[in-house]
Amino acid sequence: MIRFLLLFSRQGKLRLQKWFTPLTDREKKKVIRDMTMLVLPRPPRSSNFVQWRDLKIVYKRYASLYFCAGLEQHDNELLALEVLHRYVELLDKYFGNVCELDIIFNFEKAYFILDEFLMGGEILETSKLAVGATMEEADTLQETMEEYMSKPAY
């Protein structure tokens, strides 16, 4: 499983943090610090994989953002690169030519999209179209009058 997914800028400013295991605030801060220190200084044409503690770190830079995931030993690193790429594609489709500012000003949407793609550290949906369709419907739900729910049916 993926243990965590972090998005941070080239200055090390955190733009998104998703944790798939329970950690204290202090532990989270330590991981974030370690990841930025591990990834940011790496030269441009390095491999995208680094061993850190007992995890495999897979990272990829997209424009001004670093996407960084911590994997367990039996996870497939090459596939993890595809996972990061897929997330970027989903963001791109939703925001239209996504850039860092989109993720800053609409961070909650970035989380909602992520939650339709990954869950519990595993891939939830493998179809781009399906995730896109879900986001549209959920957004519509949020905006229309239907958001005033009648009492739930059991």
Next chain:
Amino acid sequence: CVLHLPLQEMIRAIRSARTQCEERGVIQRECAAIRAQFRQADNGGRSHNLAKLLYVHMLGYPAHFGQMECVRMIASPRYSEKRVGYLGAMMLLDEKQDASLLITNSIKNDLSHSNQYVQSLALCTLACMGSAEMCRDLAPEIDRLLRASNSYIKKKAALCAVHIVRKVHDLGELFAPAARSLLAEKNHGVLHGAVVLITELCERNPETLERFRKTVPDLVQIMKGLVISGYSPEHDVAGISDPFLQVRILRLLRILGRNNEAASDAMNDLLAQVATNTDSTKTVGNAVLYETVLTVLDIKSESGLRVLAVNILGRFLLNNDRNIRYIAMTSLQRIVGTDHNAVQRHRGTIVDCLKDQDASVKRRALELSLALVSATNIRSMMKELLLFLSSCPLELRAQAASGIFNAAERYAPSQRWHIDTILHVLTTAGGDVRDETVPNLIQLITNTSELHCYTVHKLYRALLSDISQQSLVQVACWCIGEYGDLLLRGECQETEPVQVTEDDVLDALETVLQSHMSAPATRGFALTATMKLSTRITDNVDRIRSIVSIYGSCIDVELQQRAVEYNALFKKYDHMRAAVLERMPVIEKNSPGHTNGESTREAVKEVQPAKVKQAETLLPQQPASQVCDLLDLLGGSEEPLQPNPAVGSTLPVLPVSTSSTAGGDLLDLLGGLEPTPLTPAPTVTVYEKGGVTLTLSSEKQSDSGLTVTLTACNSTDSDISSFTLQAAVPKSVQLHMKAPSGDSLPARGAAKVTQMVALSNPNKVNLKMRIRISYTSQGSAFQDTVQVDSFPEH
């Protein structure tokens, strides 16, 4: 007046703050406003408010006062509020917080909500931060959703179940039936979730794994469908149909096929198909190939398929993409023990990766290269490894140095080569070697008596050029002390002749003594070496006397003590000086004082004073009282004492008196140092048929290493030709057969054939070896097999 900004305006305001202080000011104002809003009644802006707090939280500011608001929002009937509430719960709450319990009820209700998007929020949150209690509580509900809902909910329920099983292992049993039936679904999201769930169940419970083996044909079918199917726009990634699902299925197949012939057979064709047909021009194809290779190598696959898999890794090694080279090496590392020869074929490429710019790739290449060193390639490999050592990143130097030493020890083609190699490492990376390198090297040098002259010359030259590498300087000082006479003689077979005067040598040692770069231990070595030279030089003994006398008032207590004692050796005990400072005897290999690792360190520290005891037993002419004085005198020093001067450097005969056994532990350490004749290794006859006899002897090399020597003899009246031996050992044992001495056995035992086999048994399994004997005699071919179940230990 309280400022109230919508979310995006707040973000803008924070970002435009020019200093950290200004930012804090904005944040403080905003948090106050947010808190005020929380206290107010429902006003339609609650979700924006909470979202603002979550943004502030992401910047690193405390936001715990928003926890209760999350709980309230989750309970709201409005979807927009639920959405942000649940997001807030996932960001601000975790199972350790008390507030998380408060949302259990909301989650429970929302799991059965009429709207799937509300259900989805609950499922997502439960899978993200559900505690063990919440999981236990809600597991039956999740199971229900696994069976009776739409695809959208089923796939979420499946991953939720995975989380539950991770938190509460016993609940795995609950989900097994539903998981099984989900494999029949067509929806890829559901299938993927089902495969992940089944994988989790099988990894946790061996009985469950047994039951799920029956699904192998189904999984193979699904996989075939993906691989063969035409273009499916919804799932296509660069020509591969749903690579994510393919990889998960391959991983599940790996778990099901492991250690099981039938299951492995059932998936063999499919794996071959995927391995051959997957397009490897893009990363995504390689991701699938990678997983396939891992599966093939882990199950009981056919040898042809195995070869195919290793070849794929070989191709990966040549790929331009650094990532691909990296994972190729990690995979090859895993199989270097079991498929050694296959990996050896790619040795050239692996060694080239030592020169890669990327630190991760370099590390992998180093580990793999070390694993591939063998008797046949030691010279060329060592060239590459030493080259690597001279330019490798700092964090890899200790590992490289230690790997090189191990390889040198195992496969050194000659002693001179071995010494040269160690010296090379000490010159290049002396600061990164382990402590026991110094005594190990000293032992090696002592035992290579024919190279004493060469070694001392080489070390002297090294000392002249650089005295910063402590381990090198220590060994050099020791050698100069021991073999200074050879240095002064000037000529040496193996190196160019050079004129070295007594003053030159003493200058060198004094430089070390006085240098601020020298560690205290190093200075100790230098002082002792200087003292030893007093019996090896003729003209400058007075200079030594004065050096020793000066250091008698040195601030360093250790040096002072030595100097005082050496002074005494000049004065009161001058008659014993020659005996005391004589040449060291050859140290027996594999004695208790000379194994690798921890024991060596202790042994060396003890060995020096223990030599004192040796003197006690080896100088029987000395009256008892004087011997005791000797002990007092040299109590803590590193002074190596010498055997009976009349004997010189050959092994003297020890009068093994009772006094030698007194002294307890120290002498036990000395056990191997006592020069006893080497007992021959015990041999057993393992095969005797048709006049051909095969005997076996073994010698322990290290904790997990054993060298076996097979000797064949022919007692018939006709010559035997094409005599070959092949050996097989248990899976985790590494085996290297060295070249046999020959392949013909003349009649009537006129000559023998010997062959050595190096075994490495790191897992300490029960060691067995099956040997196949083949030969030709009188025109006919013979073949036989014998199994050896026990090995005589030396």
